Every structure is written in C-alpha cells, then in structure tokens.
Amino acid sequence: MAGLGSNRRRDLDEDDIRIRPGKHGSRPRTRTRPKHEDAREGRVLTVDRGRYTCLLEDEDAPDRSITAMKARELGRKGVVVGDRVAIVGDLSGGEGSLARIVRVEERRSTLRRTADDDDPYERIIVANADQLAIVTALADPEPRPRLIDRCLVAAYDAGLEPLLVLTKADLASPDPLLEMYGALGVEHVVTKSESAWDLDPIRARLAGKVTVFVGHSGVGKTTLVNELVPDHRRATGHVNEVTGRGRHTTTSALSLRLPPFAGAASAPGTDRGWVVDTPGVRSFGLNHVDLGRVINAFPDLAAGTEGCPRACSHDEPDCGLDAWVEAGHADPARLYSLRRLLRTRERDEGD
Numbered sequence: 001m002a003g004l005g006s007n008r009r010r011d012l013d014e015d016d017i018r019i020r021p022g023k024h025g026s027r028p029r030t031r032t033r034p035k036h037e038d039a040r041e042g043r044v045l046t047v048d049r050g051r052y053t054c055l056l057e058d059e060d061a062p063d064r065s066i067t068a069m070k071a072r073e074l075g076r077k078g079v080v081v082g083d084r085v086a087i088v089g090d091l092s093g094g095e096g097s098l099a100r101i102v103r104v105e106e107r108r109s110t111l112r113r114t115a116d117d118d119d120p121y122e123r124i125i126v127a128n129a130d131q132l133a134i135v136t137a138l139a140d141p142e143p144r145p146r147l148i149d150r151c152l153v154a155a156y157d158a159g160l161e162p163l164l165v166l167t168k169a170d171l172a173s174p175d176p177l178l179e180m181y182g183a184l185g186v187e188h189v190v191t192k193s194e195s196a197w198d199l200d201p202i203r204a205r206l207a208g209k210v211t212v213f214v215g216h217s218g219v220g221k222t223t224l225v226n227e228l229v230p231d232h233r234r235a236t237g238h239v240n241e242v243t244g245r246g247r248h249t250t251t252s253a254l255s256l257r258l259p260p261f262a263g264a265a266s267a268p269g270t271d272r273g274w275v276v277d278t279p280g281v282r283s284f285g286l287n288h289v290d291l292g293r294v295i296n297a298f299p300d301l302a303a304g305t306e307g308c309p310r311a312c313s314h315d316e317p318d319c320g321l322d323a324w325v326e327a328g329h330a331d332p333a334r335l336y337s338l339r340r341l342l343r344t345r346e347r348d349e350g351d
C-alpha cells in the first residue's frame with residue numbers, strides 16, 4: 001500500500017531511520033571476550049519478575065527458548081525486551097533450568113516512555129526495534145489524534161519509523177485521519193476484522209523488521225496481533241510452563257516472531273519480522289524526549305533553520321521557518337504539522 005507523501009518520506013529515511021542491514025548484519029559484532037567464551041547469543045523475548053525468557057539464536061541451537069536471570073556481574077545494568085544478550089549456564093531449556101545473562105550487546109535503538117510528562121523516571125520499553133506501529137481504531141473508540149501525535153514524537157525521538165495501523169475500517173472511513181496525517185508522510189495500513197482479513201499489506205510492512213505495537217485499550221490491538229501471530233497464546237502459555245509460575249497480568253512487552261507468509265520474499269532464513277506487543281502502554285509521557293530532535297524527522301524544514309535564533313524551538317515568533325515556507329522552499333502544511341507535534345507536551349489533557 002502506498003504511503004502518504006512517500007517520496008518525501010524516502011528522503012528522510014536515509015538520514016534518520018536506521019536501515020536494517022541483511023540477515024546477519026544487525027547482529028552485534030563479536031567483541032573481545034575475556035570471559036565467558038562459551039556464551040551463546042540470545043534475544044530477550046519477555047521479562048517476568050526478574051526472569052528473562054530468551055530465544056537462543058545460535059546456529060547449533062536454533063529457536064530454543066530458555067529462562068535466564070541477570071548475572072551478578074551485570075550490576076545495575078538493565079536488561080529489557082529486545083536486548084541481544086550473551087548467556088551462560090544451563091541452556092537446556094528444561095523445566096526448572098535457569099541460565100545467566102552475562103552481557104548485554106550495544107542497542108541499536110531504545111524506545112522509552114515516562115508514565116506521564118511529569119514523571120521523572122523513564123523506562124526503556126523495548127530495545128533494538130525498527131518501527132513503531134501506532135494502532136488506532138477508526139471508530140469505537142474514536143481516534144485520539146493527540147495520542148497519535150505523542151506516539152509520533154516518541155518514534156521520531158527514538159529513531160523508529162512510525163506506522164499508522166488503522167483498525168475497524170468496517171465502522172468508519174480512514175480518510176479524515178489520513179488527511180490529518182498526510183503532510184507528515186507517515187506510512188499507514190488499514191485493517192478490519194470483518195469476515196476475511198486482508199493482512200498482506202500489514203505483513204509486508206512488518207517483514208524483516210522489529211515492530212513495537214502500541215495502542216489505547218479497545219482499539220483492536222490484541223485481535224490483530226492474534227491474527228498475525230496465531231501461536232501467540234500458546235507462546236505465552238509456554239512462558240508460564242517454563243517459569244512454573246501462575247498466570248498473572250504481565251506489564252512487560254512480549255516479542256513474537258511472525259510466521260512465514262506467502263507474499264514475502266521466501267529465501268531460506270529470511271527474517272520474517274517480529275511483533276513486540278506492549279500491554280499497558282496507554283499513555284506516552286514525553287518527559288524524556290528532546291523536542292529539539294523532532295525536526296530531524298523533517299529534513300525539508302531542517303534545511304531552513306539557518307535563519308533561526310540560537311536554540312530556536314521552531315515554535316516562536318523569530319523562528320526562521322516561517323520565512324522559509326513563505327519563500328516556497330517547503331509546504332506550509334509540513335510546518336503546521338511540525339508545530340503541532342512540538343506542542344504535544346503542552347496538550348496532555350486526557351491523554
């Protein structure tokens with residue numbers, strides 16, 4: 001599906017969004033390993049009360065899911081969902097087995113949030129993601145543009161490519177919302193759960209990427225994720241089996257590997273992509289966000305900031321961008337959209 005203003009979007013991809021290299025290209029390079037030469041590489045799928053469910057991604061142990069704890073030597077260093085880690089100890093994955101995470105590889109990206117704008121504690125929700133899927137229902141509940149704007153700011157700040165996922169298209173047209181976001185050049189897909197799903201457009205957007213799904217309660221995120229990853233429930237049941245702990249509501253994100261699909265390039269080993277489901281992400285506090293970085297997602301406007309006063313917020317009377325736009329160098333709708341995003345932190349009532 002064509003994205004909105006996708007030409008413009010292409011331009012900024014080069015500078016701002018990290019392009020994923022090939023199959024093994026995103027793997028952290030092997031560093032000098034003074035200790036734990038026998039450590040295996042894994043990916044953190046979810047976290048539950050100090051226990052990390054990790055997927056071993058070694059050639060000789062493909063797709064083995066194990067439970068691990070943080071080794072004491074990691075100290076206070078956090079381990080989050082999406083982290084690439086080095087693991088030692090009991091890697092059998094058998095019942096009651098517990099391995100140790102001894103190293104966390106450098107992160108390609110970190111998606112953070114604060115509970116609200118005044119919250120001084122920022123939390124990393126997910127490491128090493130490529131894309132932020134902002135799931136919004138077209139009706140029931142009504143779309144909340146302010147919340148979308150906040151998610152967009154968080155995505156731009158984190159260097160993630162935003163993707164608008166508009167659900168419940170059987171209830172309302174996506175056109176008004178698409179018009180509102182057209183100038184931003186955000187990619188989008190439209191879904192509806194009615195009778196036959198057409199999931200190919202969204203699958204094509206997810207292939208080969210790690211995509212974090214966020215959305216307000218009731219927008220249909222769970223319905224969609226279950227459809228995309230039919231093993232979802234079984235996978236989470238498995239986690240409980242392994243840890244031997246009872247069922248409870250987890251607040252951790254959960255990484256799910258997408259199954260192969262016919263429309264994707266089906267070379268063996270092709271990365272089908274990952275969905276990272278995030279229960280409980282209902283607000284997106286932006287306390288940690290440096291709004292000065294948002295303009296980097298607008299290269300057409302960034303080029304016009306030479307006439308700005310020092311430390312210009314780009315939302316003040318002396319900002320040079322008004323003249324830049326008046327001179328015809330950029331679309332006024334783009335400047336309007338940028339300023340709307342820059343003001344999201346002030347307009348937080350109800351979101």
Ligand SMILES: Nc1nc2c(ncn2[C@@H]2O[C@H](COP(=O)(O)OP(=O)(O)OP(=O)(O)O)[C@@H](O)[C@H]2O)c(=O)[nH]1
Pocket residue numbers: 167168169170171191192193194215216217218219220221222223224
């Ligand atoms: N009409 C319509 N209803 C849908 C669609 N997708 C989901 N729903 C319904 O919307 C309601 C909420 O869906 P969920 O998948 O539970 O939404 P959620 O975003 O996961 O919400 P929480 O579980 O509260 O976090 C359910 O009653 C779904 O059946 C759709 O495409 N069209």
Ligand SMILES: [Zn+2]
Pocket residue numbers: 305308309312313314315318319320321
């Ligand atoms: Zn300015």
